[in-house]
Every structure is written in structure tokens, then in C-alpha cells.
Amino acid sequence: MQSLSRTTALRGLGRVHSTAPCRAVLSRTRLLSPLNVNTATASRASFATQSARCYAASKEVKFTADNYPNVQRDSRFSKLTREDVDHFKSILSSQSSIIDAQDDASELEGFNTDWVRKYRGQSQLVLKPKSAEEVSKILKYCNDRNLAVVPQGGNTGLVGGSVPVFDEIVLSLSAMNSIRSFDEVSGVLVCDAGVILESADSYLRERNHIFPLDLGAKGSCHVGGNVATNAGGLRLLRYGSLHGTVLGVEAVLPDGTILNDLQTLRKNNTGFDLKQIFIGSEGTVGVITGISILCPRRSNAVNTAYFGLESFDHVKRAFTKAKKDLGEILSAFELMDGLTQDLFHKTTGKPYPLADRYPFHVLIETSGSNGEHDSAKLEAFLEEVMGEEIVADGTVAQDETQAQTLWRWREGLPEACAHWGGTYKYDVSIPLNEFYTLIEDCRKLFDEAGLVGGTEDDSKPVIGVVGWGHMGDSNLHLNVPVRWYDKKVENLLEPWVYEWIEKRKGSISAEHGLGFAKRDFVQYSRDETALGIMRRVKNTFDPKGIMNPYKYIPMN
């Protein structure tokens, strides 16, 4: 087998250079051994927690109610009274389960403000039940009293779905964070909804398995929130969506009914698959308190590579080759445009992984059961993409630390974008042919409007227009990092982005969900018939509408 060139490791990373005459260079040294990384995927550091701390110090977030005066508080809902608070104290087993604004209003800020720092509610009460039974008592009371409720997991959502809009009670799952069981033979994990994703993954790694979902906010987000929002993330390409991997849920309906549907069987065709209604329902039909999920075995071998490419056409060709050559071991194909890497470099000071900067970068991960075979497959792939000059430059991680370093250039992007103050975020699905055109068209729009100041000119709101995403799932993240949230920017983006997507029959929310941010734009991806049926489903489960109101879908 022909082998590839490898120059000296620079900044701790083995590097793969494609220089003319390519074939000659390719045959010079063998790449196989540095690829042979027989370690499991790096347990990549979480940014969400750090970031939450980091931005807590920045300027105050405006109340959603003031920022969106067209949204009115629903008068059907009661206002919280002292009697209500006393009642909650009487039904919860621990006083630490209640955070009451009367005691310390500042303690509620973190629960009222969303991670993007764009939405801020005015809840006066946070409840942290410790069991499904406590959740049931809370919801039954709220339903009887017409008190609106926002279920909250790790509060890392990007569409304002997990914070109150007005004075809804926050029902936090953070005190329900136990692993209930794990079966090493079947790979089925049963746990509380409030278990942090990274904790679940670490627990599984020690038992030779992994959680079938991975995403940047893993250090803060809850698995229950992941299921409630049908999170997609980095492993969907390989392990599929939560609609396939979640085997059961325990959920509490607004009337206090506890649905104990924590099945651990891979197959069970005994009536409606009720859990599916909760997956991706964003807290609008009940509160998920526990999940059971099928977890894949941890791979013996994981390889991570990072490439620079000259055009999006090159990216598409690399993707086709990766699917062909890497087949069943391809576990990630992530696209990051050049500007994203510049912003990460600027905000972190970290040296670029490659000597030059390219218009596009791609991060590829393989995971499989046989390190030797995987390396051979990756080698064949590299040989093709470098031989045909599809990839301009690249580097392959030699160990877990290097893999972690490379992954940061992808996972650190939300924080890099938020660095100057905030980000307008759009998470869309687009057929691959026009995948990156959205970013180019959006850039033109902003350039023409004269709103872009780059990282230097602080008189203008917009830093730039950038894109990254899960190319393997046709899922692009359009991000417009800004110095301040500005109606001029918002008005330029909306409904422009949604109309652009609608024309391509894409999805206006691929994986982030609708929340508050996209409720009024859902019709760009779903028609009135579908919305009508959704309303019937919502009304069936939550006839009084107390669950996460003002969000998800317009109810009239």
C-alpha cells in the first residue's frame, strides 16, 4: 500500500502536507503508525460551564417581556401567591428544593436568563424536586391552580426554550441526577433526567460504552433536556437520532399522572410508542424525569483528523470520498469555515492547527473495533484526498490530547462567537448542494447593509457572518456574532433566513428546536395541517396549556 508523507509534528500535532508533486511526496514516509491511535474518543472538555461563568459578568440581559412587547402574558394563568409557595414547601421533602425570590432574588437570575443571554424571564420561584412523585405533586397543584411552569435542565438551550418568558415557575431537574441502572450486556442505561451528559458519558466509558449523543454543552446539559429537545450533536451521523436510541421515558403529565414507560427492551410493539411524543416536545406536554437509552460499545480505535480545503466544492468531494472509504467507521464529518477558525484563534490565543489558513476546514473522526483496519481505511482515504488535491493540508491526532485539541476548534465555536457580546444563531438543514450558499448570501446581505465591523471596528454591531455544522447530517449553523443585540441586525436576518430555507425545503430548526426564538417561524418548515394536528396533540396532553407556554408552536 502506498503511504503518505508526514512532516515533523508541529505544535504537538502530527501533520500531513499535500505539496506538489503530490504523489512523490505521498510515498516518502509511512503515515500508518501515527494514525494508529488505539485510545477511545477524548473526553473533551466542556465549554458551557466556563462560558456561563464568563458571561455572567457581562452586561445585564433585557427582560424578554420588554424586548418582545408583542408577546403578552396569558391572563388565564394565576399569579404566584405566598400560599402557593407555602404549599410547595409542604409537599417537597427538602427546603433546599425551593429557591424563592422573597429570600434572595439574585439566586434566581441564572434560572431566568438563557445561555445565549438573549432571553430573560421574571420567575419568582424555582423548584428542584427530587423524584417523579415530587414532580407529580408540583404539576398537579400547578394544573389545578393554573400556574404556568417551565421545565429546565442544564439551561444550555439556544432558542430560549428553557427560561421563563414572564413569571412561570421554573421546575429544575438538577436534583434528580442519579444513574438508576446499567446493563453491560445489552448496553441499556436507565437514569434520572437531571444527569449531566458528560457524567453519563464518563460513567459509561468506565464500563466500556459511550452515550450515543455528544455535544459541546455536555458539561452542563442534562440528558433529560437532550431528550426533551431531541438534541442531535456530533454522534448522530453514526448512531442515529434519539428517536431511535431512547428506549423509554418516565414522564409526568400536567395533571400529575406519572407515565412509567422506562422500557429497556430494544423491541416492544405493544401499542403507541408514547415516548416518541415526549422526544423533542420541549417540555410542552409534560416533564421527562427519567430515560432509558441504548448505548453503543466504546470503540477500540478512534482517529481524529483536521483538514484545510480551498473551496466548498472540495469539501463536498472530501465528504463523498469519506463516505466511500471510511464507510461504517466514519463517526463525524464536521465543517468549519475559515472565519470561525480565525475567531477561535483570536479569542483563545491558541495557535492554528495548520501552518496556513484555508477558506474551509473539516474535522473527521473514525471509530471502530479494529485499530489496524481503521488506520488502513483512513490511510486509503488520505491517499485519495491528498493525491487528488481535494485536501490542501491536514493533520492527524497522535493521541487523545491532540484529538481533544483538534476538537476544540470545532466545539469552542459557540463561545468564540459569543465573545464580543452575543450571537444571532440559526440552526438549519439544507440539501448539501446549497449547503454553504446560505452563508455566502448572508454575508452579501450584511456587507451591503454596512453593518459589519469585523473584530476591530467597534462602531458597528456585526463581527462577521460565519458557518459551521454537521455536514454528514446536512445540518448547518449560521452564526452572526455581534457586539450587541440590535433590531437592525435582527430585521435583516428575519424572516430573510427563514424564507431562504423555505425555498430550499430545508428545516428552520435542525437540532436546536423552536423554543421562544422560532415559535413564530415554524410555518416556514411545517404546514398549517401539521400545525393543526400538533395543536390537537398539545391539547390532549396539556388542556390548560400550563407547560412551557409562549413557545414551541403558536397555539392559535
Next chain:
Amino acid sequence: MQSLSRTTALRGLGRVHSTAPCRAVLSRTRLLSPLNVNTATASRASFATQSARCYAASKEVKFTADNYPNVQRDSRFSKLTREDVDHFKSILSSQSSIIDAQDDASELEGFNTDWVRKYRGQSQLVLKPKSAEEVSKILKYCNDRNLAVVPQGGNTGLVGGSVPVFDEIVLSLSAMNSIRSFDEVSGVLVCDAGVILESADSYLRERNHIFPLDLGAKGSCHVGGNVATNAGGLRLLRYGSLHGTVLGVEAVLPDGTILNDLQTLRKNNTGFDLKQIFIGSEGTVGVITGISILCPRRSNAVNTAYFGLESFDHVKRAFTKAKKDLGEILSAFELMDGLTQDLFHKTTGKPYPLADRYPFHVLIETSGSNGEHDSAKLEAFLEEVMGEEIVADGTVAQDETQAQTLWRWREGLPEACAHWGGTYKYDVSIPLNEFYTLIEDCRKLFDEAGLVGGTEDDSKPVIGVVGWGHMGDSNLHLNVPVRWYDKKVENLLEPWVYEWIEKRKGSISAEHGLGFAKRDFVQYSRDETALGIMRRVKNTFDPKGIMNPYKYIPMN
């Protein structure tokens, strides 16, 4: 790498013998080349069609209404009139879309009688609409008139779900059988519900893809019926359930509303994932008229092996080894007990694949992108299972024809069991530890009752108690082949089987669904709370209850 012995091919199959002293024999010849089968999975012949013909000649099936006198016709439903038939004639585009008992009653028999020949309805009318619009017109009229309807696909179900119980109108999807589109880049197929599974798979194979589902009835069953019943089948181990692979459905609600939710995006978090409600709903909330589904690429290399094993403990050990050694390329691990192979041998006259007969047989399939790597993995696996004497004897298919031959010993079992007259069929999920105990316990039960006559003694109803299944999914098929359906047999089996399953927290229907056969046993796998929520869902979509009545879940 140490290689394995291979004796001369017997009856066209390459054979792998494990004889003492095992290690010595193992190293004698190389197995690698015969394993290197670089062809796609055999397009295995369908048995369902043949069988339907074969059994059409056997004795008449009793009316369900007579056989189950405790089930009464629901008086809310109108009786079909000539005006109704005239109306249907007026709204359907073609006269061939109507089969009217007044014209030729015998033509309705195939639609009234189920594949197992256990259930027989008395419908007087079959409608075969050609479009979702025609389905809409039919259902709207039926809903207004309170006429009950049974949607019917290929009518290959095993629980009596697709035939009428009384005089329900049969709505057959057989005239909606077009492929609508296929995108080779994304692998997304959009097609009518009435496309036959094997036709869809053949169409995809020509385009380098496969349907993510495969099952014995593929030559007759419809993809719409597969989705409506959440069929599991042979590829679930590798590609997951239809809840994960189906991307969208087009469905008609009882009131005539057409839900056009034929999405082709892998990710779309814009509100409730409505298609999930239809997947596995068995025609009780509407009629699926089209589907979109994510189809995997056809593998470059497929290997098929067939083993004989001395005990179920050996099978479990082989399964653990297969998961470890074959990892991401394992695509089937099917268990068949010794008696199943005897019945297949007896009914078909085909020579056994192995020289000896074993208490257990296992069929393993691998599929992957690199034939050389897959062969090496399979070789390592064979070396372990034969070296450790986990497997007593085995054979590996050398080409597609041999693979087909081996698969028949698994896929031909339903027909082999039905040979003497009928089969009591139970399709259950059981934790692996007690997987085969159900068959052993059931055998004891029948032996003690003195009802077993084997294949020779035709004075007794029961041929034997046999088991096979998808070991990889914990899914066992308990089959009791009989000469005639006999209440003594049924009373021995039910509720005994269900109580046995309930004690192990298994599922009383892993993949076949509930239909008519299991409606009254669903409580063994789902609790009253879950059933209560299911009833609310059913009533939301089908308030008049006209869709596939008397089946699925008890409505009161």
C-alpha cells in the same frame, strides 16, 4: 495470523470443521479466501407469496366472529348499503379500484383471510385507491357515515391486524405502488405505501443502496404496512428501528385530512414529530399513503456463516464474541433451534447445511465497506469460537447463491411451521439470560399435557414447540406448529406465555404488533396509565373509532 481449517465443500458450501485437536486442525489451511465474498447480500427469494398460494388450497378458515363469540360487532358502525358502494364508485377514478361482493364474493376471500389462516372477516367491499386524495375522499365519507375501515398492505401480518373482524371495508394500498423519488447523495427514498418491500430493495440495490429493513415476507409485504406495524426484521441490529430511519410520512386521518409530512431531512426539530405517532399504530389513527426513509449504502462485502452449537450457553458465548470481534460489521445474529431445522428439512427435503444436527444453530452475517478487513475480522472470530470450542461445526457461504441457501434455513421457518395446518405464534422480547428458557418451559408444558404428536402421530394437534429469533435484539419467536387450531392448545398457551413474559419484564409483542390476536393481552407489557394515554391519543385522531376497530388496544 493463525488460520482455520476448511474441509472440502459439501453440497456447494465451504465448510469449517472444529475437530479435536482443534488448534492443530485450525492451522492447517487458510480460511481467508473463501470468506472473501465481495458481493452484496443475496436478494433472498420470498416465501410469503409462494406460501399464500400454497395454503389457499387448504381447508376453510372459520370466521373470526364465530371463533371469538365474545367479540361483538360495534353497533355504532353503519352497515354498508348499495348507496355507499355507488358513492365509492363515483369518487374513485377507476372501476378496477373496487371489489364488490355483489359482483364476485370469492374475490374478497384473500382480503378477508389473514396469512396465518387463523382470522377471517366478512367484508363485502375492497377499495383500492390510487392516490392520497382518493384515500381522503374514502375516509371522509366513511367517517361521516360511521363505516368502519381496515387499512391493508400486503396482508402478511401475523396477528390478524390487517383483515376485518366483521364487515369493515378493506382499504387496500396495493394500487399505490410507485417510487416517487430517490436521492443517491443523501440516500433518501420517497415512495408510495403500497410498494412491495422487495421491489423497493431491488430498486435501491441498482442504485447502490439497500432498504434499512428486511424480513421473510419481503416479496409480499408493503413498505407502508412495515411502517404502520413498526416491523423489525433482520437488519434492525445494524440499522436500528423504523422510528429512527423513517424521515417522513404522508398519511390520511379518518376525517380526510391529508398530512403531508414527507420530509427528506435527517434533522428537523420543528414541533412534534408527528410521523412517530403513525409508526407502529397499526392503522388505528389513519392510513399511511407514502413514506420517506433513509437508506444505507449497499455494503461492498457481505459474509454469511452458519454454525451448529451444543447448548444455549454456547450460543450466548458466541454472541458475546461476535459483538467484540465483528463490532460495527455485524449485521445479523439469528438463532434457530434444532427442531426448526428438522422441520425445514422435512418440509422442503433440502439437505442440512452441516453434516450433523445440533441443538442450536446460528446464522451470522457481516456487511462492511472493505472485504479484506471484514474477512480478517470474521477469521479472528472463527478462530476464537472454534478454538475455544464454542461452535461445534460451521460453514461459510462462498458466494451469493450459497448465502441465499443458508438464509433459507432461517427465513423459511414460518412456512415450515405452517406446513401441517397452522401455527400458534408468539413474538416476544426477553432479557438474554432467560432467552431460550421460554421454549424449554413451554415444551415441558405441552409434554405434560400429552398434546404433542410430532410429525408422525396425526392424532394429536401439536407438531412440537420450536424457537428462533433475532438474538441480537433479544427477540424470540416461539412457535407451536399444529395440525389444527385447537382451543386446548390455545388455552394451554394463553395466558401462560404472557404471564411468563410479564414476570421477566419482557414484551409480549416485540415486532409483530398487537392486531386482533394480542389486543386483550397488552396489559402484560403496558400498564393502565400507559393504556389510558394511548386511548387519549387514539381518540384525538379517530374520535369515531372507525379505523381498524376491535384491535390494537382495548378502548374501554
